Amino acid sequence: EVQLVESGGGLMQPGGSLRLSCVASGFTFSTNYMSWVRQAPGKGLEWVSVTYSGGDTYFADSVKGRFTISRDSSKNTLFLQMSSLGAEDTGVYYCARTSGNYQFYSYDYWGQGTLVTVSS
Amino acid sequence: DIQMTQSPSSLSASVGDRVTITCRTSQTINNYLNWYQQKPGKAPRLLIYGASSLQSGVPSRFSGDGSGTDFTLSISSLQPEDFATYYCQQTYSTPAFGGGTKVEIK
DSSP states (O other), X not given: OOEEEEEOOEEEOTTOOEEEEEEXXXXXXXXXXXXXXXXOTTSOEEEEXXXXXXXXXXXXTXXXXXXXXXXXXXXXXXXXXXXXXXXXXXXXXXXXXXXXXXXXXEEEXXXXXXXXXXXX | OOOEEEEOSEEEEOTTOOXXXXXXXXXXXXXXXXXXXXXXXXXXXXXXXXXXXXXXXXXXXEEXXXXXXXXXXXXXXXXXXXXXXXXXXXXXXXXXXOXXXXXXXX
């Protein structure tokens, strides 16, 4: 059974840093693309970042230069390192297995989400 | 960036109704379009990928259609568990989601 379990969220002051983790199980983590998607309170879904199995990474313009994505395949864990946090980064962060390739892909499994709140 | 317009933003329907949600993109995306369902407090769930392919385990009352710039998600006979918010997503370029359609009980 595929499972994704996020952790690391919490209350942060503006300008702070935070690292989210997502532990994967039930599939071959190292060969799958993995993504982060977030959702501000009461709002829609926003793609944040993706890491391909070959190591390439991409980011939404809203987080470029502030967030990094990485993985530790020995621990089946995906990370999202967030810095220079602002109120606009508040929301639930989901990790998602990204199945497919090139432009033909979808998020077929999602974690339960971890809440990040940025407030003074 | 490709703009995505979902309509309606909300709708009220009864159990057994046929429901159709539309997603329109600002430029052609071939069939690189997915649909997700999200219930309050829960993670999204993939329903349809590639515009019309039903994800494993999803009931056959859900269907997707379209290509180019205009897409639809249909629910042939609305069930109590289908009351939720539905999102389209394009993966032709930088991935983006539509604004969502909330399906409520009439």
